[in-house]
Amino acid sequence: MLKVTSLSVNYGFVNAIRNVSVHIKKGEFVALIGSNGAGKTTLLNSIMGLVPKKDGEIIFKETDISKNPPHSRISYGISLVPEGRRIFPNMTVMENVEMGGYSKKRSEVVSKMDEIFHFFPILQERRTQLAGMLSGGEQQMLAIARALISSPDLLLMDEPSMGLAPLVVKEVYEKLSMLKNMGLTIFLVEQNAMAALKYADRGYVIENGRIIMQGKSDELISDNEIKRAYLGKEYKEKWER
Amino acid sequence: MQFFYSGLTSGSIYALVAIGFNIIYNTTGLINFAQGEFVVLGGMLMYTTLTILGLPVSVAFLVTFIIMFIVGVVFEKFFLRYVKLKTETNLIAITIALAVIMRGIAMVIWGRDSLAVPPYIEDKTISVIGGSMNSQSILVIIVCFFVAIILSSFFKYTKYGKAFRACYDDQTAATICGINVNMIRMLSFAIASLLGALAGAIIAPITFVTYTDGIMAGLKGFAAAIIGGLGSFWGGLFGGFALGVIEGFFAFVLPSGFKDAFAFIILLLILFIKPTGLFGKKKAVRV
Structure with missing residues (x-):
């Protein structure tokens, strides 16, 4: 449904994201995880057109939307839940x-x-x-x-867990997985890797503006590198205990 | 009581100008210092269409409004949108420059004399409680209230009006919702231009119109907007009337030459004591 190919975005002279490629199929729930400043929000914002791309393509349902003005993109069937609501x-x-x-x-x-x-x-x-x-x-x-x-056909979510109590985060994610079961395609960006991967089908890991890893959620959760980098040694989160 | 009535008339004009300021401020965060020039152009165009071309009043209003709508659109679209460095100071400076340019053009086209616009309704004096009022003045006040009610229901109940408010709250979020923010900015200038023109048109038969009128109309309207609280719609309306009446009162007890000074003394007092204005709300901050 959505295919982002070698997308690069610059803020002035700074590379925010470089050569990022992501694809999302209809009905999938995909998570993009990464730390602060890795380029997660930039990717979502450039899909929505809020930041101009430097290079690359954003193909949604067979049309390249990367040149359309931001306010027109919602009519293609993309909706964004922005960072900080x-x-x-x-x-x-x-x-x-x-x-x-x-x-x-x-x-x-x-x-x-x-x-x-x-x-x-x-x-x-x-x-x-x-x-x-x-x-x-x-x-x-x-x-x-x-x-x-x-x-929308595709819902983009930016950090739904930001600033929310763990119980509320859980509530939000449960709503999202209900939506997914109703047939909505969801692409979610999240720092809270554990929460995101628990509900998502697939995940991408972004670091310093590049995708460094991708795979099924359970594969990513059990990956030692991910555990170390994003989940911490004691990666069970409080709300799970 | 007489000063109260005359205050209401000039207050109506200040209120319309102040609302114009507020509409632009709300969607763009700018103070449009050419707002007073819109008032002059409105009056001047009424003079041209009515006195020189001899059109019927309704057609004259229509022509004036169409031209002023275009002026508002051009103002934003060509002079503000393509500025390279869009800081607020830059853009506000451009509005000042445009005010001067418009004043110059008005002088070249219409000359330096005061122009008389014929009254729209029969000129007669109506006695009211504690004084008397001119039918023209009553028309001005009625039009002002009428416009205020129409505009406020526009912002409150229509889809496009709500889009204006959405842009005021959060332009990025408005874009995400599919609102064309540039279009809204442009329309806010067009509406402000129309409001100014309306004010200029309805007051012209009473005060006549001179190319320099815009300075005072703009500054007084700005003072009214500040008194009511910049950005507040009803505040602008109230500020306009309050300013008009207070001014009328001081003109009544003191030599009327001091009249203008009082508007600015009030402005200064408000800025010292309550900078957000009487009805000013702080822009809500995201938690």
């Missing part, structure tokens, strides 16, 4: 979700809205509240809801 704090929950459907017809948005609120009952409860008043976990749910309202 970035909901609209001064708008109500409902308005936030509506904005996610900006590129769609009103009638489509209205019918999808019920579905979304059914999936996230907490948002239904708070739909008239200002989004800035929600808790971190609720904001994350809202950001996902806002991305889902445009009925």
